[in-house]
Amino acid sequence: MNHQIALLGTGLIGRFYAMSLLNFRGRDQISLVYSRQAQSAQKFAQEFNIPHWTTDLAQAIQHSQVDTVVIGLPNYLHKQAALLAAEAGKAVLCTKPLATNAADALEMLEAVERAGVFHGYLEDLVYTPKTLKALDSVKKGALGKVLWARSRETHGGPHSDWFWMKQYSGGGAIVDMGCHCIEIARNFIGKECRPIEVSCWADTQVHPIETEDHAVGLVRYDSGAIGQFEVSWTFRGGMDLRDEIAGTEGTIWLNHWLRTGLEMFTNVGSAGYVAEKAEGDTGWLFPVGDEIGSLGYVKMFLDMFNSMDAGKTPMETFYDGYIVNAVIDACYKATNTKKWEPVELAAWRGEHYTPTEVALKDYDERHFLIKEERMPNGRLKIILKDKVSGEISQIIQEE
Numbered sequence: 001m002n003h004q005i006a007l008l009g010t011g012l013i014g015r016f017y018a019m020s021l022l023n024f025r026g027r028d029q030i031s032l033v034y035s036r037q038a039q040s041a042q043k044f045a046q047e048f049n050i051p052h053w054t055t056d057l058a059q060a061i062q063h064s065q066v067d068t069v070v071i072g073l074p075n076y077l078h079k080q081a082a083l084l085a086a087e088a089g090k091a092v093l094c095t096k097p098l099a100t101n102a103a104d105a106l107e108m109l110e111a112v113e114r115a116g117v118f119h120g121y122l123e124d125l126v127y128t129p130k131t132l133k134a135l136d137s138v139k140k141g142a143l144g145k146v147l148w149a150r151s152r153e154t155h156g157g158p159h160s161d162w163f164w165m166k167q168y169s170g171g172g173a174i175v176d177m178g179c180h181c182i183e184i185a186r187n188f189i190g191k192e193c194r195p196i197e198v199s200c201w202a203d204t205q206v207h208p209i210e211t212e213d214h215a216v217g218l219v220r221y222d223s224g225a226i227g228q229f230e231v232s233w234t235f236r237g238g239m240d241l242r243d244e245i246a247g248t249e250g251t252i253w254l255n256h257w258l259r260t261g262l263e264m265f266t267n268v269g270s271a272g273y274v275a276e277k278a279e280g281d282t283g284w285l286f287p288v289g290d291e292i293g294s295l296g297y298v299k300m301f302l303d304m305f306n307s308m309d310a311g312k313t314p315m316e317t318f319y320d321g322y323i324v325n326a327v328i329d330a331c332y333k334a335t336n337t338k339k340w341e342p343v344e345l346a347a348w349r350g351e352h353y354t355p356t357e358v359a360l361k362d363y364d365e366r367h368f369l370i371k372e373e374r375m376p377n378g379r380l381k382i383i384l385k386d387k388v389s390g391e392i393s394q395i396i397q398e399e
Helices: 012-023 038-047 057-062 075-088 102-115 129-139 173-189 297-310 318-337
Strands: 004-008 029-034 052-054 068-071 091-095 119-122 146-154 195-203 214-221 226-232 240-247 251-255 264-266 283-285 367-374 380-386 392-397
Touching: 004 012, 004 057, 012 029, 012 038, 012 297, 029 038, 029 057, 038 052, 057 075, 068 075, 075 091, 075 102, 102 119, 102 318, 119 297, 119 318, 129 173, 129 240, 129 251, 146 173, 173 195, 173 214, 173 226, 173 240, 173 318, 195 318, 214 318
Parallel strands: 004 029, 004 068, 029 052, 068 091, 091 119, 146 226
Antiparallel strands: 146 240, 195 214, 214 226, 240 251, 264 283, 367 380, 380 392
């Protein structure tokens, strides 16, 4: 099926979306682009050969040729655009975060479900090629039971003024980048696992703003797993995207950005754009061969439109966005109370998970095996626990 798209937003995310939509599925068309500034809309339309442009949000969504609305607007406009799309009966795909808070996110979710329209949550970083490969390995049991998922996104700060103003963004680094990290961890831990409570520290360390520019948080799940996020607008040297997943049987490390596999030194400069959030164009640089592919945009839109055509649910929906917003709300509360705070979920559709006992390994009839390790002298050290007394002991075997 060929889709006619209204692209809402002409900023950095709108540009990445346009490049992805026009270059990869091949049969869909951006029929109309919306921007709040006429000059931006007109220039963008000319650059990407888009036949129509407008500064009227409702007109963009209700355009007769449009069947799919892609929201790439500032956070505070997501709800308005999604509700208009649902009312117009249009499929709607919304960038992250879904909303500025969980209440608005839930209203958006209920609106699209009530209207019966296709909806997708555009969380690109769960669609990176490395992440998809790692998720496949985890689902096949390569790590055993996932115990811990740590996700980090840091850079020198966002590129537009509205990010820095709470009334438009809904917060600082947590809502901007923590949303990525929380959803990455959910995917690895398992979306059937319910986020129970959070602990979070945040502060404004560098910038003269109302919101936080640095934060670290822990999210505890009913499976016993922990999701950890680290986000910062104070990190120098470019954008750092890393994930680490640990399970009972293995570990995965992912480094998505700073070390791209292409490293270049230049004393005179590279004459322009290097990569997203790069801080300069001289010295050691780390360009990206396929930026939109590496950041997950290509696979994300393929999933969205292929799922739409097949009548299937995509990997990320408004429900996922709602869960993330609920976790973020709890994080902001925890930063103020300095306590573990519950994640309040008015709508939970996952399992009611009952943690299983740790799978104990028998060494012999009397002992559980705790650990085996080959020592520098070549001997094998075996740590055991007595099944009856609970006593810990060790055996050293000669080489």
